Amino acid sequence: MKESDWVHAYVKSRTITGFILGMSEDMLTVYVTLPSNIGEINVKRASAWLAEENTQLEDITPMIDLSLLTKDKEWFKQLKADLSLREQWILYHATKTT
Structure with missing residues (x-):
């Protein structure tokens, strides 16, 4: 594990x-x-x-907010690039089905 990793943990009988x-x-x-x-x-x-690296589209916006809160510029750039790629993929597939 390293700083910036996403994790799950047991705290007081529940998972965070x-x-x-x-x-x-x-x-x-x-x-x-x-x-x-x-x-x-x-x-x-x-x-x-370690949390699985299976980020859902709806998780990216809150993660971008967190990257801004923690002032993590590299993570912010990665998330924005990931969001852009996913949006392009959605638009591409939306135009192929219509």
Whole structure:
């Protein structure tokens, strides 16, 4: 795991999803996105695992917002490029079916 990775973790008998902001040998600082309104927390590294890289289209806009909040320019650029490619794919397939 590294900073900027998306992870899931068990915290107080429930699963959270978030973005790694920082890490030490046995702890992760995670900005929690699900459930919402939790914010930044520390979790044991042993209770966390990498989230699958299967991003849905509807997840990209909130992720762009988070990249702006965390001032992560590279991640923002990657997300914008991903969104643009997906939009082009949708438009291409929409015109082929009509």
